Amino acid sequence: xxxxxxxxxxxxxxxxxxxxxxxxxxxxxxxxxxxxxxxxxxxxxxxxxxxxxxxxxxxxxxxxxxxxxxxxxxxxxxxxxxxxxxxxxxxxxxxxxxxxxxxxxxxxxxxxxxxxxxxxxxxxxxxxxxxxxxxxxxxxxxxxxxxxxxxxxxxxxxxxxxxxxxxxxxxxxxxxxxxxxxxxxxxxxxxxxxxxxxxxxxxxxxxxxxxxxxxxxxxxxxxxxxxxxxxxxxxxxxxxxxxxxxxxxxxxxxxxxxxxxxxxxxxxxxxxxxxxxxxxxxxxxxxxxxxxxxxxxxxxxxxxxxxxxxxxxxxxxxxxxxxxxxxxxx
Amino acid sequence: xxxxxxxxxxxxxxxxxxxxxxxxxxxxxxxxxxxxxxxxxxxxxxxxxxxxxxxxxxxxxxxxxxxxxxxxxxxxxxxxxxxxxxxxxxxxxxxxxxxxxxxxxxxxxxxxxxxxxxxxxxxxxxxxxxxxxxxxxxxxxxxxxxxxxxxxxxxxxxxxxxxxxxxxxxxxxxxxxxxxxxxxxxxxxxxxxxxxxxxxxxxxxxxxxxxxxxxxxxxxxxxxxxxxxxxxxxxxxxxxxxxxxxxxxxxxxxxxxxxxxxxxxxxxxxxxxxxxxxxxxxxxxxxxxxxxxxxxxxxxxxxxxxxxxxxxxxxxxxxxxxxxxxxxxx
Numbered sequence: 301x302x303x304x305x306x307x308x309x310x311x312x313x314x315x316x317x318x319x320x321x322x323x324x325x326x327x328x329x330x331x332x333x334x335x336x337x338x339x340x341x342x343x344x345x346x347x348x349x350x351x352x353x354x355x356x357x358x359x360x361x362x363x364x365x366x367x368x369x370x371x372x373x374x375x376x377x378x379x380x381x382x383x384x385x386x387x388x389x390x391x392x393x394x395x396x397x398x399x400x401x402x403x404x405x406x407x408x409x410x411x412x413x414x415x416x417x418x419x420x421x422x423x424x425x426x427x428x429x430x431x432x433x434x435x436x437x438x439x440x441x442x443x444x445x446x447x448x449x450x451x452x453x454x455x456x457x458x459x460x461x462x463x464x465x466x467x468x469x470x471x472x473x474x475x476x477x478x479x480x481x482x483x484x485x486x487x488x489x490x491x492x493x494x495x496x497x498x499x500x501x502x503x504x505x506x507x508x509x510x511x512x513x514x515x516x517x518x519x520x521x522x523x524x525x526x527x528x529x530x531x532x533x534x535x536x537x538x539x540x541x542x543x544x545x546x547x548x549x550x551x552x553x554x555x556x557x558x559x560x561x562x563x564x565x566x567x568x569x570x571x572x573x574x575x576x577x578x579x580x581x582x583x584x585x586x587x588x589x590x591x592x593x594x595x596x597x598x599x600x601x602x603x604x605x606x607x608x609x610x611x612x613x614x615x616x617x618x619x620x621x622x623x624x625x626x627x628x629x630x
Numbered sequence: 631x632x633x634x635x636x637x638x639x640x641x642x643x644x645x646x647x648x649x650x651x652x653x654x655x656x657x658x659x660x661x662x663x664x665x666x667x668x669x670x671x672x673x674x675x676x677x678x679x680x681x682x683x684x685x686x687x688x689x690x691x692x693x694x695x696x697x698x699x700x701x702x703x704x705x706x707x708x709x710x711x712x713x714x715x716x717x718x719x720x721x722x723x724x725x726x727x728x729x730x731x732x733x734x735x736x737x738x739x740x741x742x743x744x745x746x747x748x749x750x751x752x753x754x755x756x757x758x759x760x761x762x763x764x765x766x767x768x769x770x771x772x773x774x775x776x777x778x779x780x781x782x783x784x785x786x787x788x789x790x791x792x793x794x795x796x797x798x799x800x801x802x803x804x805x806x807x808x809x810x811x812x813x814x815x816x817x818x819x820x821x822x823x824x825x826x827x828x829x830x831x832x833x834x835x836x837x838x839x840x841x842x843x844x845x846x847x848x849x850x851x852x853x854x855x856x857x858x859x860x861x862x863x864x865x866x867x868x869x870x871x872x873x874x875x876x877x878x879x880x881x882x883x884x885x886x887x888x889x890x891x892x893x894x895x896x897x898x899x900x901x902x903x904x905x906x907x908x909x910x911x912x913x914x915x916x917x918x919x920x921x922x923x924x925x926x927x928x929x930x931x932x933x934x935x936x937x938x939x940x941x942x943x944x945x946x947x948x949x950x951x952x953x954x955x956x957x958x959x960x
Binding site for chain 2: 343
């Protein structure tokens, strides 16, 4: 698999009343063709801002202060407005969290769905509608022709999320960024959407970045997972390694704090003490140090960068940002 | 969980409880309709236990909690608390019950008055019920804050100075302020981050043991419900589908809806996710304004028979000691 998207040293800041909020602090990763990359972290850890920075869908108060995002020879950070518009929707599709607010309530489904095709692919309306109906069928919406003439309020939450997925896919992008697409949905509907995305990924051979706060959800679908904390990637590993052999103390804590259906009588959950740090200052020490059970003196002095986990050989995909070798100490 | 305090004396008894909300629909509110939020449910909450109440959004689980506390008056049916029939009482007679039965709400951001200090917020229930003379209130508040793991130094601060987890601790302290016996916990952790959820769950379990509390724990997160509950009730569209001890319900679910719900919950284990049987429900939850005739679940049930569509729908029946299911066929 070749590298489709390469992100280097991305930094994004927000101007707020009290100063600068360091939301993303030097994130580097790459995405391979056809890969499903899971990004997990708690609210405010910078996972959404990182992915929005890729296609520069940020509010005016935010600025990307450093880094590069290379897609097919084009640096999306330096690209001009025309170039970035040609990427949005056409090369990188987006599925947003809340299907209730991401669709325009005054505009028919068909018009919203065909907009990308008419703009990017220069299709005529009839041709675009044919394609849209095809994609609605693909995402499991029956009676698709008729649905194109309906308004968003006529569909249920699960159906609206299906429309959002169809919208992200209709221009056949190489990359789809799904920002917590199931968080607003019930578990039985979530299971439907997850199954659908897995199927579509096989069919369309797209790369998917799935952002979530729910580690359990990724266990059934991701190839590789990145764990984010305080605007940094703290651990990156393939699916099995992350769940069976987590190395970063934060990942270990996160996995321990989820109650498992398997173990019956664990009376107390292990929780991570304290709270995430304030990001008004760029972290100069390890941002997790104050909550960490393995903390050493070095952790409070220097911020570790993402490197191969201890014992892993060069070329392994298992990386952590930690000074401590946690093996055998859990 | 705590074998010594678990008893089979019902503290709360709910019988044929019905709650219908009249609504007006249409652009000019010209149509009258009725939302069938709860449609005839009966159960007991035993003294000292935690009864988990799970279901998808809109199934009536929060309404059930509110009706038990008489925050909503039921349309019909009976609620008794420690032998007293709450549904027959007026507001004045309910006053002494209010301090014995408390509630913790879902959103710790909107349930604390932003203009009241923590001291005032915690003192209010004590003053309203005249529980303590004014001069001993600060000492009591110190003890309450200590119980929930906060420092007395926080008492003069305002809610905006606290994080979500800390605010939920304050809400718990407020619920404890008048020494209740019974607490309705209405999704107390779903607005919190994963690592903080575990802290709050541990706190609630410690407090239950210390003060011999009885919880009705309403949630949609099945893994957490399994962790904290002694027995679990599953609701769907205003009806209870299944009630059993948590071990029975999770290891030996009988109702097709419970089975599908359990299968839809992802586990943080890639091997388990790959091998688990797939039961993906099709369709959405039906509308509570016009619920389906017969069994409420039949439009989505893969095993539905002709009889399932006929009125009257099936009632809860004991299929094994302590295990009730509303499906006569499984």
